Amino acid sequence: MNLMMRSLPKQMWEQAKPFLKYPTSLLNKELHKPWKQPRNNKVVFIMGATGTGKSRLSIDLATIFQAEIINSDKIQIYKGLDILTNKVTKEEQCGIPHHLLSIVNPNVDYTTKDFCLMATHGVESILQKEKLPIIVGGSNSYIESLVMDPKYGFKSKFDCCFLWVDVNFHVLKKFVAHRVDKMVQSGLVEEIREVFDPYNSDYTRGIRQAIGVAELDNYFRNEKFLLDHSSRVNGLQNAIKEIKKNTCNLANKQIQKIHCLRDLKGWDLNRIDATQILKDRNKDAADQAWQEMVVKPSLEVVTRFLSNTNDLEFDLSARSRVLTRTMIRNGCTFIPIAT
Structure with a gap:
């Protein structure tokens, strides 16, 4: 082993x-393909x-x-x-x-x-x-x-x-926001609802670290108290805005890290x-x-x-x-x- x-x-x-x-x-031999x-x-x-x-x-x-x-x-x-x-x-x-x-x-x-x-x-x-x-x-x-x-x-x-x-x-930010909207249309909210745990607010472990899970936490916790349609829509829209913002922040950090690897670490x-x-x-x-x-x-x-x-x-x-x-x-x- x-x-x-x-x-x-x-x-x-x-x-x-x-x-x-x-x-x-x-193998120590040369590997050949097309x-x-x-x-x-x-x-x-x-x-x-x-x-x-x-x-x-x-x-x-x-x-x-x-x-x-x-x-x-x-x-x-x-x-x-x-x-x-x-x-x-x-x-x-x-x-x-x-x-x-x-x-x-x-x-x-x-x-x-x-x-x-x-x-x-x-x-x-x-x-x-x-x-x-x-x-x-x-x-x-x-x-x-x-x-x-x-x-x-x-x-x-x-x-x-x-x-x-x-x-x-700037181009990537617009695309990322558009992609989040497409995810929502494909069932994103329902997918995240399946992993929501009202007794667990720790989003630092496992798949719950994914951007989108924590952002929808407040909406899911308060959804039953949002009695009118307008309040529910606003609550969901605010959560989606947070997902977009944090995804863009992630992209920015990823780009900065790549620049660091290239420019500072050679x-x-x-x-x-x-x-x-x-x-x-x-x-x-x-x-x-x-x-x-x-x-x-x-x-x-x-x-x-x-x-x-x-x-x-x-x-x-x-x-x-x-x-x-x-x-x-x-x-x-x-x-x-x-x-």
Whole structure:
């Protein structure tokens, strides 16, 4: 048994069992997949604030490079609240294996250490299958600990490539507010009501840390005293405004953290500007912009990373055709513009 996995708490050990059918030691041979990319011990990270399109890009890249995805969003690791946490559905996953997604009991304390142990083991398992690990999520503290903490030895074991999906903050604020409205239309309030506990006001543990749960607490507690329709509507609208405000605050903190990693700690981040995609309300135009402004530069970066070269002829159209054929074959539909 891997010594690293022995240190996991019992509940986390149960969650990690699916990984254990693969040996933990990495192959020393070169790994080859489509376009003959050598990928021994290589890992791709996709970072960015909430709502910038990280999940969509990870699935696009995983479809092309035959990769598997490891979630690094500390709330999406928990089971439940799929609308609130904006998890990709099975259909949206396009058959790509997703690890550390909806695996932990909502009331369990899942720590940074738990993530680092399980993510490291997941990377080793994916590489053993001769596939590319893609780690994606907005919890930059998880990613920083995984990469920088010497006790996990991640930097000494793996060669890392970082993609940063960035969106102008003023544009992102409008999109985030619009996305919250869409969540409400999809049943957000009813979903959160199911986890509301009138005897528990602790929102620092488990899935109850998610933005939206605490914001609706006051509304749920006072709902029975709001006798007229107008009072109930106002109470709910105020709670939704708080969700929007705190989600924007989260996005701002995520962006500041990424700037810190790049500017103060010297991380080599490949910035991909997705601002135009969120500006464009026409779906066809937005999809075209996504391919040209996000997928194309990301493919170039990852291809060069896997090929260990900065002087590589790159044929986006050929790969785009492969991507389209693969997604059609898998019966996959494109996920929303940004998740």
